[in-house]
Amino acid sequence: MSKVFISGKLVDKEQATISVFDHGFLYGDGVFEGIRVYGSKVFLLEEHIDRLYEGAKAIRLEIPMAKADLIAATRQTVAANELVDGYVRLVISRGAGYLGLDPRKTSNPQVIIIADTITLYPPETYQNGLKLITASTIRNHPQAVSARVKSLNYLNNIMAKIEGADAGCVEALMLNHKGEVAECTGDNIFIVSRGVLKTPSVDAGILEGITRNAVIRLAREAKVPVAETTLLRHDIYVADECFLTGTAAEVVPVTSLDGRLIGDGKPGPITRDLLERFRKLTRG
Numbered sequence: 001m002s003k004v005f006i007s008g009k010l011v012d013k014e015q016a017t018i019s020v021f022d023h024g025f026l027y028g029d030g031v032f033e034g035i036r037v038y039g040s041k042v043f044l045l046e047e048h049i050d051r052l053y054e055g056a057k058a059i060r061l062e063i064p065m066a067k068a069d070l071i072a073a074t075r076q077t078v079a080a081n082e083l084v085d086g087y088v089r090l091v092i093s094r095g096a097g098y099l100g101l102d103p104r105k106t107s108n109p110q111v112i113i114i115a116d117t118i119t120l121y122p123p124e125t126y127q128n129g130l131k132l133i134t135a136s137t138i139r140n141h142p143q144a145v146s147a148r149v150k151s152l153n154y155l156n157n158i159m160a161k162i163e164g165a166d167a168g169c170v171e172a173l174m175l176n177h178k179g180e181v182a183e184c185t186g187d188n189i190f191i192v193s194r195g196v197l198k199t200p201s202v203d204a205g206i207l208e209g210i211t212r213n214a215v216i217r218l219a220r221e222a223k224v225p226v227a228e229t230t231l232l233r234h235d236i237y238v239a240d241e242c243f244l245t246g247t248a249a250e251v252v253p254v255t256s257l258d259g260r261l262i263g264d265g266k267p268g269p270i271t272r273d274l275l276e277r278f279r280k281l282t283r284g
């Protein structure tokens with residue numbers, strides 16, 4: 001029986017319910033995190049918790065728990081579910097109010113922690129790479145709610161995901177309001193060009209991925225030069241290598257974009273090395 005943390009305690013998942021008046025449900029008013037569990041340990045938990053609190057602050061939502069208590073509750077939920085390798089979802093929603101936008105009329109922000117198994121890409125994907133298309137739906141405009149907030153409103157990304165699925169792709173590239181490369185619907189993007197690892201900077205209007213940052217650290221350890229820089233689709237078309245990073249995907253090679261093969265159409269050496277290093281980091 002799986003246990004969910006809600007209202008300050010662990011309950012059976014059937015008992016883990018929220019109000020239909022919760023503004024997380026009515027308006028997507030809240031923030032979330034998705035975190036991996038490897039060998040019973042919650043991976044980079046503090047970084048995820050920091051991002052969650054920063055996002056909540058940006059949307060003026062006060063998480064009704066101290067960081068240390070939320071960290072402890074996350075570990076407790078993983079342990080109660082005897083999760084060895086899996087996924088933890090933290091959801092903070094504004095709480096129940098009335099049928100109107102005003103968050104001041106809500107009370108009881110909800111803190112929910114779900115520990116579950118995770119569906120991964122099949123091993124072939126890591127050997128052969130993914131095909132991508134560019135979605136027409138752009139990433140959140142930076143002058144709307146920042147893409148750095150992992151908010152409960154993912155509609156732009158969901159629309160882009162559908163565009164990808166229509167084209168037979170499991171991920172899709174999203175551009176920003178200037179037409180620059182931002183990221184994929186649930187993953188950050190990197191290319192390798194003449195030996196340099198490049199990825200859009202946070203200013204491009206992206207989620208600052210925890211996996212992205214871990215991979216940048218691994219690349220620096222491997223003495224691969226890293227540049228956080230503006231990328232255009234053309235840069236990806238002519239790149240030597242391309243890969244995505246994310247909590248679920250880890251490091252996944254990309255071998256074509258909009259029908260253009262990237263490099264020789266096979267996962268490249270720097271991609272494979274970083275994938276290997278990431279696996280060592282997470283699996284010891």
Ligand code: PXG
Nearest residue numbers: 185186187188207209210211212246247248
């Ligand atoms: N960009 C976006 C838009 C994301 O939502 C990432 C990049 C990668 O960030 P991390 O911190 O995971 O390296 C994400 C991650 C899931 C799932 O269950 C993952 C994400 C969002 C929704 C679902 O796989 N986001």
